[in-house]
Amino acid sequence: MSVPIQDSNESTLSRRGADLASGRNKRDLVSAILGGIWDPVTNPDVILNIGTAENYLALEDVADFVKSKDLQLDGPAFDYGEGPWGSSRLRNGMAKFMNRYFKPHTPVKPDQLQGSNGCTGMFHMLGTVIGDPGDGILLTKPCYVALSHDFNLSAKMEPVFVPFGETDQFCPEAIECYEKALQKAEKEGIKIRALVLCNPHNPLGRCYHEDTIIELMKFCKKHKIHMIADEIYAMSVYEVPGVEAVPFTSVLSLDYSQYMDPNYLHHVYGMSKDFACGGLRVALLYTKNTELSRAISAITDFSHTGQMDERVASVILEDEDWLDGFLDTGRMRLATNNRLTKALLDDAGIKYNSGANAGFFLWVDLSPWLDRFEGKDEWEREDKMLKAMLGNKLFLTGGRGQSAERAGFFRLVFSRSEATLREGIKRLVKTLEG
Numbered sequence: 001m002s003v004p005i006q007d008s009n010e011s012t013l014s015r016r017g018a019d020l021a022s023g024r025n026k027r028d029l030v031s032a033i034l035g036g037i038w039d040p041v042t043n044p045d046v047i048l049n050i051g052t053a054e055n056y057l058a059l060e061d062v063a064d065f066v067k068s069k070d071l072q073l074d075g076p077a078f079d080y081g082e083g084p085w086g087s088s089r090l091r092n093g094m095a096k097f098m099n100r101y102f103k104p105h106t107p108v109k110p111d112q113l114q115g116s117n118g119c120t121g122m123f124h125m126l127g128t129v130i131g132d133p134g135d136g137i138l139l140t141k142p143c144y145v146a147l148s149h150d151f152n153l154s155a156k157m158e159p160v161f162v163p164f165g166e167t168d169q170f171c172p173e174a175i176e177c178y179e180k181a182l183q184k185a186e187k188e189g190i191k192i193r194a195l196v197l198c199n200p201h202n203p204l205g206r207c208y209h210e211d212t213i214i215e216l217m218k219f220c221k222k223h224k225i226h227m228i229a230d231e232i233y234a235m236s237v238y239e240v241p242g243v244e245a246v247p248f249t250s251v252l253s254l255d256y257s258q259y260m261d262p263n264y265l266h267h268v269y270g271m272s273k274d275f276a277c278g279g280l281r282v283a284l285l286y287t288k289n290t291e292l293s294r295a296i297s298a299i300t301d302f303s304h305t306g307q308m309d310e311r312v313a314s315v316i317l318e319d320e321d322w323l324d325g326f327l328d329t330g331r332m333r334l335a336t337n338n339r340l341t342k343a344l345l346d347d348a349g350i351k352y353n354s355g356a357n358a359g360f361f362l363w364v365d366l367s368p369w370l371d372r373f374e375g376k377d378e379w380e381r382e383d384k385m386l387k388a389m390l391g392n393k394l395f396l397t398g399g400r401g402q403s404a405e406r407a408g409f410f411r412l413v414f415s416r417s418e419a420t421l422r423e424g425i426k427r428l429v430k431t432l433e434g
């Protein structure tokens with residue numbers, strides 16, 4: 001007779017480990033979606049993914065460029081490098097890039113930059129050093145899907161979502177909504193420590209008016225809270241005919257010391273979106289706050305970017321002539337695909353936010369079809385709709401996970417081939433019509 005080694009109900013893990021293990025299994029969920037790029041001929045059986053924000057339109061361009069360069073893969077390229085703060089070559093390259101493209105009010109110095117293996121890791125570190133467990137971080141509704149997770153999972157900051165109702169969140173009037181959310185949270189005992197300004201906005205694909213940014217800076221000053229500016233889509237702002245779109249303004253281009261204490265502003269930028277390099281795992285934080293920098297340096301070993309990634313990123317950042325062409329072509333392709341996707345959605349009678357001029361996505365309104373799906377409320381119906389899409393081998397990011405204010409909204413990513421978009425929208429219509 002065999003003796004059970006371990007009671008099957010008893011966790012082998014710490015309370016924290018057991019908690020993590022019992023949560024939603026991200027690996028199961030994501031590996032099905034990221035099972036390869038759908039192609040009608042070479043890869044027809046995987047889920048057609050028009051939900052995750054990667055720029056497939058530029059992958060081959062960046063790959064061809066890097067292949068044409070000598071990465072100098074000699075012996076020292078395989079050691080630990082200069083450490084987890086980012087090599088001086090990478091920080092020089094990024095400072096040069098930022099000084100050219102972000103038009104900072106005062107030049108960015110390489111020593112003010114701190115590397116990590118992606119913005120995701122940087123958010124986790126920022127949460128750790130800015131907030132104590134239970135402190136609040138203000139996030140918009142809707143919001144980039146991972147932000148609450150990035151600040152909460154380990155740092156244990158409390159996401160406090162700002163609802164905007166009928167107010168345009170890109171205009172200065174929206175500050176009132178931040179004020180209300182902050183007051184409500186503080187009444188509930190949550191001390192707000194920071195807000196995230198995701199500009200251009202994911203998932204809405206719009207940019208903030210300069211006046212709104214300034215008002216948000218004053219709001220941060222008034223309440224002594226940090227502003228974390230995530231500008232990862234800064235170079236993916238494209239032309240949209242007939243739309244009065246707001247151009248991108250970087251927080252760095254403003255003389256922000258006029259509006260807030262510079263020690264409270266932190267800028268995060270990475271290679272994943274504008275450079276189509278999500279696989280590189282490179283991001284940099286710019287801050288003038290030396291105390292915060294030192295605190296992050298103390299924990300950054302867990303977010304060390306590999307030397308290979310640093311070398312590839314440096315090669316990309318250093319070639320300005322190539323970059324000008326690459327970024328221009330990228331914006332033109334995004335504009336073309338934005339137009340195509342809107343035409344396909346118009347044909348299908350699906351509404352979307354027509355004002356988007358940045359990022360890779362449209363915010364589509366599938367709420368008219370919610371009542372075709374079962375559920376005790378609209379959010380459950382949205383979940384069922386998402387399941388039905390997956391049943392039809394289609395993935396779009398659901399609004400619930402993105403803290404949407406109303407059920408039935410999805411983020412559709414259009415940085416895909418024309419064949420993918422046509423087939424994806426065909427599958428979407430099939431799902432909606434059941």
Ligand SMILES: Cc1ncc(COP(=O)(O)O)c(C=O)c1O
Nearest residue numbers: 118119120144202232270272283
């Ligand atoms: C707004 C925004 N910030 C950050 C990230 C994650 O960046 P990284 O790949 O550098 O971790 C994403 C990825 O989707 C994003 O959309």
